[in-house]
Amino acid sequence: MFQMKSVEMVHWDFWQRLTVPLDAQIVTIIGPNGSGKTTLLDAMRTLLAIKCSGKRDYKRYVRNNREPYAFLKGVVDNPRRLQGGLYPTPFFPLLQPEVTLLCRIKKQGGDWVRHYAILEGDVALDHATGDSTVPWLGVQEYRRRLEAAGLTAAVAEVLALEQGDTDKLTEYSPKQLLDLVFQVFGDKDVLTNYQHARDEQKAAEAELAALGRQEEALQGRVEMMKSRASRYLEWVGLSKRITRLRDEALPVLGLIDGRAATGKLWQDYRRLQGDYLGVSRQHRDTLQLVATLREAESSALAARDAAETVRKQAQDAFMQARDAERDIASQLKERDRLQALASREYGEDAATLGHKLAALRDANERLRDTLKAQKTERDGYSAELAALEGGKPRAPEDVRHFRAALDEAGIGHQMLADIIEVTDSRWQGAVEALLKPYRHVVLLQDAADRRAAWQLGEKLRYRHFVVPETASAPRARSGSLLEVVRFAADAPDWLYQQMNRVSRVASVADGAAEDGDWITPEGYFRERRGARHIGVPAHDFAFGEAARQARLQALRDALKALNVAMLRHEEQLVAGTREAAQLAEYLSGMDAIRLLDSRAEEFAALAAQADSLKQAVAEAGERLAAAQAERDAAEQRYSDARIAHDRVCQREQDSLQREHKARADMEQARRAIRRHLAELRDCRSHLPAAAQDAVFVAQLADEFESAADVRHEINYLEERLAAGEWERDDAVLQLKDKLQEDLSSLTRECQRRQAEVERAAGLTSDARDAYLGKLRATVRAYGHNVKRLGELAGIGVEVELPTLANDDALLAQAGLVLKFNFDQKGLMGLNDGEASGGQQVMKSLIMLIGLMMDESNPSGFVFIDEPFAHLDIFNIDRVAGFLKATEAQYLITTPNTHNINIFAPSGLTLATRKKRPGEQWAPPILQTRRRVDAAS
Template sequence: MFQMKSVEMVHWDFWQRLSVPLDAQIVTIIGPNGSGKTTLLDAMRTLLAIKCSGKRDYKRYVRNNKEAFAYLRGVVDNPRRPSGGLYPTPFFPIVSESVTLLCRIKKQGGDWVRHYAILDGDIALEHAEGQAQWLGVHEYRRRLEAAGLTPAVAEVLALEQGDTDKLTEYSPRQLLDLVFQVFGDKDVLDNYQRARDEQRATELELEALGRQEEALQVRVEAMKGRANRYLEWKQLQTGIARLRDEALPVLAYLDAKTAFGKQWGDYRAGYHVLNQARAEHADTLDLVAKLKAAEVSAADARGAAEMVRQAAQDAFMKAKGEHAGVAGQLKERDRLQALAGKEYGADAALLADKLSALRAEADQLKDGLRELKKQRQDSSEHLQALEIGRGRSPEDVRQFKAALDEAGIPHAMLSDIVEVMDSNWQGAVEALLRGYRHVVLLDKESDRREAWKIGEKLRYRHFVVPERAAPPRANKGSLLEVVRFSADAPEWLYRQMNSVTRVENAESGANADGDWITRDGYFRERRGARHIGVPMHEYAFGEAARQSRLLAVRDELKALNVRILAGEERLVAATREAAGLAEYLGGMDAIRQLDSRADEFSALESRKAELEAEIARQGAALAAAGAEKDAADQRHGDARLAHDRVCQREMESLSKYNQKLQEVELARRQLRRLSGELREWAERLSADALAPEHVAALEDEFDTAADAKHQLNYLEEKLQSGDWEQDDSVLALKDKLVEDLTSLDRERQRRQGEVDRSRELTDEARAAYIGKLRATVRVYGQNVKRLGELAGIQVEVELPQLSNDDAVLAQAGLVLKFNFDQKGMMGMNDGEASGGQQVMKSLILLIGLMMDESNPSGFVFIDEPFAHLDIFNIDRVAGFLKATEAQYLITTPNTHNINIFAPSELTLATRKKRPGETWAPPILQTRRRVDGGEQA
């Protein structure tokens, strides 16, 4: 490193122009406080581009003199380095012994700006301005750093006043960093660290590149998906076009041809079945006519039998009447005989009471007979209605029907249109429809408003239904299957009867699903099962119901006749007995009456016998006629049921015939359509399309045209419902992205290889440089030990463990211990050393940094190193400074002991500016001369 020889200042603080020599090993700057000692040091610091002490800067000094410019010129030596090499001198290529350092400070743009220059030789200020090539601060610092003024040395030179002992406050790690900085190893380590940082940054870039590659990979995959969707869309378009334009027409022609042949066969078979249905329907019509004739014949026979029975009944009743009259007259004989045989003189009062009782009994009998005859009249009317095919309805029903007839509303009763085809299930039908027997069905739906109005007025409790529909097809095993409707009925009735299954008993019904009913009316619905059967005499639906009610009414008439005859006999007897008592009481002579009427009574007796024989004969005839009438009724009912069943079969055969006729007509239309399609396909298709090999290939690929149509529909639906890419540019974009991904992957692999190689080389180089670091630390340890020996201080150095590991290097530190006056070892800043000892420690640490065998010179600014020293320690420090090779510029106040001047070869005395003067007085200088003695 170079040393200072002189410094010249122009307009620096309050010095107008001042030149100060510095060509000595130890230069002492002395003066009172505020006289300019630190100002001089800051001038040299500014000349060296080092920061000023404290909070000062160079602008503060150039502002004080109110001048627009300032110059600092310093002359330094340029010694040759013992090792020589590429740079034999600090300021190479300048090889002169002296080098001029120049700093120019002037105002520029309202602010102070400094420029630097390095000149070959000792150039005066007047000539230096013209020769200077001005440098910026950073370039100037770089040149000085190359000459040995490292940032670490610059930091030491910038120590403030009284802070010489600051080095002792450094931690072991900080001290080691300072050593590496001064000896140039810190830059190498920083370069290694920068290389590692760059490697980490590059790794981060590679990670980002990897993420970019992953993102691009995602884009590539997405674009591949889009390209695949485009290719699939294109394939679908091609497949649809092939199916629609190539395969489907040929297959449709082949299917139409096959379907035509099959349809022709089906048409011939259907036509044959139609002929059979026509013949069956004709046979059924003939049977209907025959059974209708049989029904008419049975009806005529029934009418004849009824006339015979009625005649027999009239004759029987007539004989019964005559016999009753004769028997009544003979009872008068018996009464007279009874009176004649009695003794007279009975109590008249008792006979009068008996007569009163007999007359009361006769009145009661008359009332009872009157009621019974009325019932017989009603039953007779009911019987006549049933015999002509009509039943008697309740009063409210008759009133409602009469009101509808009066309003001109055509209607029918539900019971009139229902016929049970299987008498075994009559009871089940009656049970299920019991609540609907008086339902009124309107012929015209438009009459519903008027009909409902009448029903509301008469409070008719049964349904009035305007909506009617044709019977549907009965489910197998349902209750509807055994019922025939002669007219349309409500649709809800069909649904209900069609949903009820016929079962033999409850045990078999338990295995059936839904509602069911037995023959006698045990019914199961959603709410449960119960018996809803109806007695036979209350049947209301169909011929079987009429026959049952007819028999019941006839039985009722027989019973009424028997009761009426018995009542009349009792009435006659009571009347006659009352008359006899009346006559007895009236004083009539019974014996006289018997004598006078003997011939009459004898004739009556003979007539009675004749009448009894006639009654017996007429009764037998009446019984025979009644039996014949019942047989005729039965034959008529059977004929009617047979006719109804055949009518049902006729309707079914007609329906079957119509259905077959429709099927044949439909087949005929299908044949015409298929024939037209065949002609159309044949005209549209070319000979190549119908070539055998082409047809065979299509038949191998598709079974039928329906299969091809299904596949076409599937492809079209897939095309419509899918999210397709329809731009062919996605293929080129996909290829571009794949190429970009490949290039990016190659670039990433290349850079990864470079990073791996760089890391490997950096690790190897730093591992090799660790030896240089160890040598630097050993040299510095030897320097401080040698300096300690010069100062009479024992120094121990604990060398750090250095290895090629970031953590070890980051934690490594240099530990120094000092032993003053054999009092034991103490640390750097452990509080055990005095102020003077701290100064000695700092000087040893500081000067040890300057002891570079390859660059042994250099200079140091030491601001007031003797501030805390006593006379003895001042001498020790002075002797220590003399023993070193470095140049020292030391400041000290003029109040110290004279011993501070002992080591000084050149003493500079600063003086304060006098009041009223513009410029400060010049610096005084005193140089030590050695002529066999020392002079100050």
């Protein structure tokens, strides 16, 4: 390392321009506090691109003099190194014994910036600053040049110690102290070689790992490409197989099989054609029977209407005769009443007769209410009877309201009861029993109306199903309840399933042997929950023509009974009214005998008419009874004709379906023959040339059973081709071979790199051995230095050398431990809290100066800021003694209040002075140089 010769400052702090000599081994800088001692050291630190002490920086010093620029110049030596080598001088390629260091500080862009230069020889500051060819350097490049000259980062850290912080070295950990010693003493080449070897080894290992990953990836690609090549070869084989089957085997075997199957196909077609002709004849016979029964139904309907006309005429005649006879009878009753009144003895109590009149009037009012209710009931029966006679039953009130709402909303619908007809009257009761809960189910004609219909159902609280989905009737199971029901339109599928699931049994005994649901004609029903009677009375039937007829008969019977009851009540009301009137007349004083005498001739004429009218009523009643019987018989004949016609219609539908099926089977057989002949022609046109060879044909026949077998295999292979993921480009074979070659090359490269890794590991091991050797030598040299300095200062020093082994982990944890013995009081560590302030300074000085005692490179300089602050006179002399024993240069600051012994080791003393008040610049630094005797 180099040493300082002089320093020159221009516009640095309050010094205008000042040159300070530093050409002595120990330079003591003395002066009062604030006189510029630390300022001088910070100038040298700034010149060396080291941070200033404390919180100061170079900008603080150049701002004080209010000048736009400042210069620092230092002259240092450039000694020849004893070991020579590639860099014989610290500042190579500069070879002169002296080198000039320059620092230029000026304002740029509103801030202060630094530039540095290294010039050969002692160059005057004015000449250097005026020369435009000076190669100015940046801070980082300048530091790199100084580090190459020996001013390492560790030395720079020591030179940057602040005032009073010379004991900072005692705060280092063992590892930090070992790193500092090696940085100061160590050989950079050893470190560089070791690090280079480690980097090469790591790079080789990383490259080998990357090649390994690349090899694995390439192996995966090779395997994938092998799979693709296999799929390509398989695809080629399948394609060739399909081509052979389609072009060779299928035409030959198809022709052979086709010739053998032609006769059978013609026989099947002839048989199906005969079946179709027979079924067609049966269907035509059924159509004739349907037409005959339709005419019979029409004739029965006309006869029923004619009988109904006769019955109405007879009923009208009977009613007229009965009304006339009733009028005569009522008038004669008046005669009888007057006779009864006339025969009574008058003189009864008027109060008793008044109470009797009130009771009669109350009874008459009750009879009127009863007659009013009966008339309302008769109107309902009459409306329902008229609706049934018109072909439609009268629905309940809630059903009529809901259907009216649907009609108003334009929603097409029909009732389930309107589309069901029972084809066997014996099972009418069973069908009615099972379908009673569904008689008011509404079937929508358009499923899209479901939302609107359901909203109306919710609004009107309609308690029956509203079904949007319907389907055509399926084929009825033999013996099921569905077999005796015909649907005029589509119905819900769940209804079909339920009726198809229920079997018809003649009795409960027969049903006990059945599995599943069954029902008897009387309506005894068995399901999964058990058996019960669910029968419906005949007058409550709702499905089909039989239900309508039963309901008509029930309504007629009910009307007849209601009319009889109403006649009886009317007679009672007339009699009661007359009696009440008579009592009223009696009470008013009227004479019944006088009335009889005045109306005697009238009553006699009425009595004469009564007998003839009774005879006319009897004769009209007989005619009405005969007309009613004839009308009932005509109604029964019409019902039987209609049921017979419905049954034949069902047979006609079945025969039509059989005809359609037979025609479809015949057409299918015809198309099969045409297709078969086309296949034969196609096979004949695609016969290969080898088909003329009997041996070739025999081989195909041995390999395949039939053309169907060939087609099956072709379909199977085509499905495999369609479902699989195949390679169709033959380039995959070349790509597979190329990847296999690349994998082989990469494997050889990995083997070569493995050899390089092993060689790099050997180099790293050799570099580590050299590193360990240098480290041991350095640690021993530093331990020898601190022990010798301890002897000069009268302090015992022990050095615990680190454990150095050929292992990076152990080397990374290695540390240097120093222990000191002051005044034979026992060993103490660096910073264990047992040493006094002066002892801490002594330890730091020994450690600091020990770093500079390098016999192989006896040079360098150290800044020591107030090292004697905590030392007594005796220790000052001892420190001064071992400072002289080293060949390094020391720049020491001290206050001017210390003992004069501090100047004993100094060869040059610089005295700083404070700036006087009122003056712009500080006074120059005084110099005192020690006189050296010629004898010494």
